Amino acid sequence: MNVVIMIAVLSVGNSSVYGSTRTLAALAEQRQAPRFLAYIDRKGRPLFAIIIASAIGYLSYIGASDRQGDAFTWMLALSGLSSIFTWGSICLAHVRFRQAWKHQGHSLDELAFRSQPGFWGSVLGFAFNILVLIAQFWTGFAPIGYSDMTSAELVQNFFQAYLAAPIVLLFYLPYKIYYKTPFLTVDMMDLKTGRRDLDLGHLLAEERAERASWPVWKKAYKFFC
Known part of the structure; x- marks a missing residue:
């Protein structure tokens, strides 16, 4: 073992x-x-x-060390919400990309790869991540038995539960302010730089033909997995 x-x-x-x-x-x-x-x-x-x-x-x-419990708690506080911010930003980026893709006159058939849950799957995923952040904030702000806790204990509990959020803001806001980067609208997004020149029509036709030849079990498997 x-x-x-x-x-x-x-x-x-x-x-x-x-x-x-x-x-x-x-x-x-x-x-x-x-x-x-x-x-x-x-x-x-x-x-x-x-x-x-x-x-x-x-x-x-x-x-x-003798303070391993405290060290673990604060390291977990730093990283605990990282996956929520990561997946939330991924979902939001996909939503914004699809909005820009449609606004700039493109169709889904031009995409070589598409998310299985699609646009609304990312909307739902982003909403769930926001709900987790809200729930975690409330857990840190008003934990069970908070009326019996001192001010110092409440502050410590909040940062142990929600420290990742101010850390993210500490990196994000100064960067936005210093470099003065704008919030991009859908018509400002660059969807061409870095794209590979592919014969999408030919590739999509081959993919459709291959999918049509799949047995039912494989179609079901690919739909869910």
């Missing part, structure tokens, strides 16, 4: 370092992170980003 746990931990650590370093490098290339993080060595590795991500990994040794 220990071997299995060790392999799982190493796998998670490896994938986390790989994903976080590439994210940092991409952010740096877009001037949304310090420029030195965009450095790529001759073997294609974001070297400085790897160093930073690996250094942060040493925080795991806090687990061996």
